Amino acid sequence: MSISFSGLGSGMDYSSWVTQLTALKEQSMITPLETKKTTLQSQNSALSSLKTYYMTLSTNMQKISDSKYGASFDIFASSKVTMNNDNASNYIEVSASNSVPKMDFEIEVLELATSSNIKGNVKIEPEQMYVKSNTSLTQLEDFKAGTFILKMNDKDETEYSIDIEKSDTMQSLIDKINNIEDANIEASLDEDRNFLIKSLDDTMKIVSISGTSNFKEIAELKMTSNGFESDGPIKAGTKSAFNVRLVDSGLFSEGEFKINGETFKIDNTTTMAQLLNSINTNSNANVKALYNSVTGTFTLTSTETGANDIEIEEVSSNFVSTVGLDNKDNLILGKDAKFKINGEELTSSSNTVKAEDSGIYGLTLTLKKVTNDINDTSTNAITGPINVSISQDTEKIINAVKDIIDSINEVISQTDTQTKTGGTLAYDSSLISVRNSIRNMASAQYNNLSTYKTLNSIGISTGAIGASVSSDTTKLQFDEDTFLEALQNNTSEVQALLQNFVENLETHVKKVNDTTEGYFAVKTKSIDKQISTLNDTIDRKKLSLEAYEANLTTRFTNMDLMISQMKSQYIDAGLYTSSS
Structure with missing residues (x-):
C-alpha cells in the first residue's frame, strides 16, 4: 500500500515511520508463515524427486516378478540365437520364442519361395491433348511468356501490344486481345479448338505478329485474309498411357471382371492408373498389378509365395481377354522354399518358415x-551349411538383475541424502523405515530353497569378503561371474531366489508407491493441505497488515494536523517565535 502525507505541521517524516513499523509487523506476522510455506514446498519437491527412484525400482522389479506368469514373460526362459558366420544374417534370420529347447543344428537354404504371376500384353498409346479455354499456357511445350504485338495495315501502321504471362490461360489471352482499347480486334477459340485473330473493321487488316513471346510459333499461326489462324488445334502435351481413359483408347469395353473372386469395374472414366490402384489396394484379391507402358506388359503377381493359382474371370468387360489374362499358358506358378535342417530336406510355401514346417x-x-550357390560371387559367400545355436539369453537376465541392484542403490542413496541431518526430509521415520527394510532384505535367508538361500550365494552382496571396514556397505555389489556360474548350475533355484526376494521387496516398495495409501500419496496430500491452509492464513494476515498500516497513517496524519493547529494558535497569541 502506498502511503503519503505531508507532515507539514510538525516537520517530521511520519511516512518512513509508518513504513518501518509496518515492515516490523510483517516480519512477525507473515514472514514466518512464508518461511514455513517455502519449507513445505521444498519437501514436496524432494518427495517428487525421490518418488521417481522408487517408481523406477518398482518397474525394474517387474522384469523378475513377471517371470512367474508364463513363458512369454519369463526372462529366465528367453532364448539367444547365435550363428557361426558373421555373414549368415544375409542368408537367414532365426528367431526363437521363450522356452525353445536349447539346441544346435545346421541349416542350408536350397531354394527361395517365389510368387505365382500371370502376364498379358496390351499397348495403350499416349493421347495427344489440345487446348481448351481453361488450358494454362504453361502446358504448351516450350512456351515462353513475353510481349505479343499485332501490326495493322493502316497508314500509320498501328501496333497493339499485350503481355502474355505464365499465369494466363487461353481464355485470359483471348480476353486480353479482345479488350485492347480502340483496336476492334477479336480473338476466339472455335469448336474445333482452332485459335483465330481477326479485325472487325473491313478496312483494316492484321498484317503481322511479333513480340518476345513465342506463342505465335507454338500455336503455328498462319495469315488469313484479315488476320491469323492456328494451323489446326493447338497441341497441349500428351496424356500418358496411365492416364488415358481405358474406354477412350478403343481397346476396352465398360463392364466388370474378377480376380480371385474380387470384382473390378471399368466405366467410361476409368484409367489404367485408377485400375492399378483399385487392384493393389484390395487385400482380398491377393495380387499386385503392374503395367509397363513401354512394353505394354500387364502383370498380376500373387502376394503370397508358393504354387498358388490366380483365378481370373471375364464378366462383362473385355479387359481380361484383350490383355491376354485368360490364357493359362501365361500363368507361372510360384515355388515353395526348400531347405535342409541337419541334412533333412523340408519345404515351406513361404520364406518365413514357422514351426509347423x-x-x-x-x-x-x-x-x-540360397547357400552354396555356385553363382554367388559376393564377398564372404557361404558355401556350406550354417551352424545355429539356441541358448539361454543370460545377458538379458544379467541386465535385469543389474537394473534392480542399481535401482536399490539409488533409492538408498537418495533416501539417505533427503533424510539425513540438514536434509529436506530430515529424520522422516517412515522413509527411513522403508529404506532400512529394503537394505536388510539383501541379507535375508530363504530356507525354502536348497542350493541358493541368500543373494550373497549368487553374487549379490554388500561388498567382497575382507573388504575394508571403511567401505560403503550401503551399496549392493554384483559379481557377474559368480551369478553366471550359479545361473548355469541351477537356473530354477536362482530364479526362485530372485522371485522370493523381489516379492518381499515389492511389499515394502508398495508402501511408498501406492497411489492412494502409499507414503508419497499420503505425505504429498498432507503437505498440499498445509500449504493451502498457510495460503489462507497469509491472505488474512496481509489484510490485517493493510488495516494496521492504514490505521497508523490515520493516527499520524491526525497528530500532524493537531500540531499544525496548535502552532497556528500560538502564532495568533503571539506566543510562537520562529527561530532564525
Whole structure:
C-alpha cells in the first residue's frame, strides 16, 4: 500500500515511520508463515524427486516378478540365437520364442519361395491433348511468356501490344486481345479448338505478329485474309498411357471382371492408373498389378509365395481377354522354399518358415538367400551349411538383475541424502523405515530353497569378503561371474531366489508407491493441505497488515494536523517565535 502525507505541521517524516513499523509487523506476522510455506514446498519437491527412484525400482522389479506368469514373460526362459558366420544374417534370420529347447543344428537354404504371376500384353498409346479455354499456357511445350504485338495495315501502321504471362490461360489471352482499347480486334477459340485473330473493321487488316513471346510459333499461326489462324488445334502435351481413359483408347469395353473372386469395374472414366490402384489396394484379391507402358506388359503377381493359382474371370468387360489374362499358358506358378535342417530336406510355401514346417517348436526362420550357390560371387559367400545355436539369453537376465541392484542403490542413496541431518526430509521415520527394510532384505535367508538361500550365494552382496571396514556397505555389489556360474548350475533355484526376494521387496516398495495409501500419496496430500491452509492464513494476515498500516497513517496524519493547529494558535497569541 502506498502511503503519503505531508507532515507539514510538525516537520517530521511520519511516512518512513509508518513504513518501518509496518515492515516490523510483517516480519512477525507473515514472514514466518512464508518461511514455513517455502519449507513445505521444498519437501514436496524432494518427495517428487525421490518418488521417481522408487517408481523406477518398482518397474525394474517387474522384469523378475513377471517371470512367474508364463513363458512369454519369463526372462529366465528367453532364448539367444547365435550363428557361426558373421555373414549368415544375409542368408537367414532365426528367431526363437521363450522356452525353445536349447539346441544346435545346421541349416542350408536350397531354394527361395517365389510368387505365382500371370502376364498379358496390351499397348495403350499416349493421347495427344489440345487446348481448351481453361488450358494454362504453361502446358504448351516450350512456351515462353513475353510481349505479343499485332501490326495493322493502316497508314500509320498501328501496333497493339499485350503481355502474355505464365499465369494466363487461353481464355485470359483471348480476353486480353479482345479488350485492347480502340483496336476492334477479336480473338476466339472455335469448336474445333482452332485459335483465330481477326479485325472487325473491313478496312483494316492484321498484317503481322511479333513480340518476345513465342506463342505465335507454338500455336503455328498462319495469315488469313484479315488476320491469323492456328494451323489446326493447338497441341497441349500428351496424356500418358496411365492416364488415358481405358474406354477412350478403343481397346476396352465398360463392364466388370474378377480376380480371385474380387470384382473390378471399368466405366467410361476409368484409367489404367485408377485400375492399378483399385487392384493393389484390395487385400482380398491377393495380387499386385503392374503395367509397363513401354512394353505394354500387364502383370498380376500373387502376394503370397508358393504354387498358388490366380483365378481370373471375364464378366462383362473385355479387359481380361484383350490383355491376354485368360490364357493359362501365361500363368507361372510360384515355388515353395526348400531347405535342409541337419541334412533333412523340408519345404515351406513361404520364406518365413514357422514351426509347423521346420518341425522345431517356437522357432521362426526367415530365408533370404540360397547357400552354396555356385553363382554367388559376393564377398564372404557361404558355401556350406550354417551352424545355429539356441541358448539361454543370460545377458538379458544379467541386465535385469543389474537394473534392480542399481535401482536399490539409488533409492538408498537418495533416501539417505533427503533424510539425513540438514536434509529436506530430515529424520522422516517412515522413509527411513522403508529404506532400512529394503537394505536388510539383501541379507535375508530363504530356507525354502536348497542350493541358493541368500543373494550373497549368487553374487549379490554388500561388498567382497575382507573388504575394508571403511567401505560403503550401503551399496549392493554384483559379481557377474559368480551369478553366471550359479545361473548355469541351477537356473530354477536362482530364479526362485530372485522371485522370493523381489516379492518381499515389492511389499515394502508398495508402501511408498501406492497411489492412494502409499507414503508419497499420503505425505504429498498432507503437505498440499498445509500449504493451502498457510495460503489462507497469509491472505488474512496481509489484510490485517493493510488495516494496521492504514490505521497508523490515520493516527499520524491526525497528530500532524493537531500540531499544525496548535502552532497556528500560538502564532495568533503571539506566543510562537520562529527561530532564525
